Amino acid sequence: MRVVCAKCNEKMENVVLDKYEYVKRFPLYNVPAYQCKKCSNLFFMEKMVKDMEKRTKELKVNAFGFERAIAVSGKGLVLRMPSDLVSHLKLKEGENVKIIPVDHKGFLVERISQQS
Numbered sequence: 289m290r291v292v293c294a295k296c297n298e299k300m301e302n303v304v305l306d307k308y309e310y311v312k313r314f315p316l317y318n319v320p321a322y323q324c325k326k327c328s329n330l331f332f333m334e335k336m337v338k339d340m341e342k343r344t345k346e347l348k349v350n351a352f353g354f355e356r357a358i359a360v361s362g363k364g365l366v367l368r369m370p371s372d373l374v375s376h377l378k379l380k381e382g383e384n385v386k387i388i389p390v391d392h393k394g395f396l397v398e399r400i401s402q403q404s
């Protein structure tokens with residue numbers, strides 16, 4: 289099938305990407321795609337997108353995680369850190385973290401600085 293780049297009208301090549309994040313922070317490996325030789329623009333057929341969605345979903349299901357209920361403190365909501373996670377990451381009181389939304393359902397909490 290002939291696929292043409294939407295940006296520069298060049299013929300796109302069938303490639304396999306070593307690594308591609310369909311959803312940020314959930315990298316997929318060996319992802320089939322169409323790529324423009326001229327501008328590197330990527331294009332995915334519907335079937336390719338469906339496959340990436342399925343693979344990302346599997347990654348999320350198998351990801352290491354904890355289930356917690358959200359509590360209320362004053363006007364805000366509080367999420368308690370599981371002690372296993374605290375010791376695994378060697379987190380201490382007073383450390384700063386950054387909360388980054390991942391998609392419409394979740395967020396990632398990342399340490400800003402590590403105290404020595």
Ligand SMILES: [Zn+2]
Nearest residue numbers: 293296324327
């Ligand atoms: Zn192009």
